[in-house]
Amino acid sequence: MILNRFERLRSGLRRSAMAIILMVLCAALAVQAQGFFTTDNLLIVLRNVSMQGVIAFGMTMVIIAGEIDLSVGSAVALSGCLVAWLTGFLAGPPIGMPMPWAVTLAILASLTLGAMVGSVTGLLRVRFGVPTFIATLAWMTILKGAAELITNGFPLMPFPPWYNFIGGGYVGIIPFPAIIFLLVFAATHFLMNYTSFGQAVYAVGGNAEAARLSGIRVGRVKILAMGIVAGLAALSGVMQSSQLIAGRPDTGTGWELNVISAVIIGGTSLMGGSGTVWGTLIGVVFLGVLGNGMTLMNISEYWQHVVQGALILAAVLINIAPSARK
């Protein structure tokens, strides 16, 4: 009985290892880094991580389902540019739509297109067996190219000043993008833990054949998951364009790797079938806090890269160690 309790404590510790390390890191930075532990700075961290974080929650879902999406960075670029281009197109002559309408419509169209691109990836995977690694590698280039095509490589700036609210505004003292981030967290957490879809995602990633033979529509689950992450990447692109008040084809470069890093640091297995949205929240915040802290301590950006990479290795070792021993 005591042994059992000890066992439980140990597995509990293992599960919250990253959360504990995060708290230790925060405590250390509070002491070491000037200006880290202030409300303002912590809110800045939250704002900084929100755009990549939004995608990370979707990516968690996709990786748990046993797939991957490498095109999210390019999707951010295209989505931002598309919103800008569409807004300009709709608001300008000859259509001359009122600005609020034009912006809303442009955002909706971008999100829809994003979700569709993801669904096509899912469809290619399910129908023709194209690995998502390959398909999204292709999308990565295609979407980036498309963003450059519609902008000619230059920023598009058709937005009214109030458009900045989505990516740069505040509600009280809380940055609006941070609110979006937390909402997306809550939604994906709910989806993965309290719906039959979420259960199906775990089952499909854990053992697709067993899921199929349990009468779960494996294809539909995968298509939906791919659609959701791409849709969230598009949302992130909208937020980004709002923050910059411009559609720029050079945004989102390399984001896919940061996003995947956060998911892995959060304890999700690249093999599929295991991981949590909660863990990803920790992973995202962890990377944000680390970057912020190191910047406050005047550590060069080059070192930051080295540390971040080493951290991924360490996190994976922590997460894998118990199962590798078996």
Add this chain to the structure above:
Amino acid sequence: MRAHTLQTVGLRKEYPGTLALDGFSAVFDGGKVHALIGKNGAGKSTLVKILAGAVAPTRGQILVDGRPVVLRSPRDAFAQGIATVYQELSLVPELTVAENILLGRMPRRRGLGGLVLDRPAAFAQAREVLADMQVDLDVRMKAGDLGVAQQQIVEIAKAMSFKPSVLMLDEPTSALAQHETGRLFDLVRKLAARGVAILYITHRLQELPQIADSVTVLRDGKCVGVVPMAEATSQGIVQMMFGEVVQRQRPVDLKAGREPVLEVRGLGRRGQFHDVTFTLYRGEVLGIAGMLGSGRTELLRAIFGAEPFDHGEILVEGRPVRSPSPDRLKDLGVAFTPENRNQQGLVQLLSTRANVCLAALDRIATCGMLTRARQRAAARRLARQLDIQIPDLEQPVSTLSGGNQQKVVVAKWLHTEPRVILFDEPTRGIDVQAKQQIFQIMWDLSRRGVSSVFVSSELEELLEVCHRVLIMKKGALAGEVRPGLLSADELFVRCMEA
């Protein structure tokens, strides 16, 4: 020529809940082919694994040429002179025959740190091995370009290149066509003539007169007899395999109804099964008897929509099933417990709770929403109903015993309130008590009007559990028997005969 011997003394292997080998003692002398037979679960595969060094015996001794050996790994077994050729071929298709024979032991060129392979030397060595076996095969061909029979020969050549005292062949003919087995038998005889002790594991009784010098029969983990082939009759062997057992009967109150619930008409799939027609009635437990490879698993999977079929149709409660798929069949009230519960029945990473709810997520959920408490309540209810001992529903399902895992697979389907359950080898690898509980579940379901199709290699089980038993051979149904009218060994002979 020197005749080798392999001797086992009191080999015993205990697994949790089962005794796989119970003091197996036998002597296999060189220069002969010893057939090793026994029905499913008699301990054949455990014996093979022990002699191949893949598992360690709980107790007992192995002697090669009179000297005791300890086999800690397959490498040890090879080093001690016991070579094994498994049923599943393990060649690397992209490598040449020579490279496969000498895998991991390729000759190197001198100099350059010994990093560079010496291909001509390898070809020469491999040719020597093959010439020694009097086999004519181009050593430069890719293994993947060879036919199954030739690949089998390469496997044997690989084993022989270790110059073993004992060669074990585990069901080597299972993948071969009739005319190919002849060549294999010639080769095996040649090797025996050179003093190697050959252990030939098979379930094909009709092969024995052609290949074996003596027959060793296993039953319940013991050696129950060694018969020189000249004195053996297949009836005598079958009786030794099955022993004197009292055939148990199903409870008398089980009655099959009249209304058909599942009709399979002329179902066929190229190269797997053809013209399968049968009707399953309400509350009936219908057995399908057949050897491994008879097409029974493929048939069940096709009925459940897990694999396509080319001909025929399936009717559930009188209505034809259009474009069958597992989710479609599930909606129609058909359930399926696959043969391989580890890889196909359960998601091992997930908790018992999640696995029990897997097939009925939409039923347990309201509007797609599903709380953990709700799943737990559902899982607990079924665990009680099926008498599954689960200390903690949140532990991974992989921590449960085989019998309980199988019950979880069944439990998963009960949520969907099925009318038909297709059981593919539900009793494989579980202990006697758990088997009885699985039977009990089938009978209880039958009383409630749920029908079952029960595929099993263990014929006594089929005779104990089922209302009717269909015999499947080479992809086609070859008759129907009623339990009570014949014994397990008679059914075995009917499944075997050509």
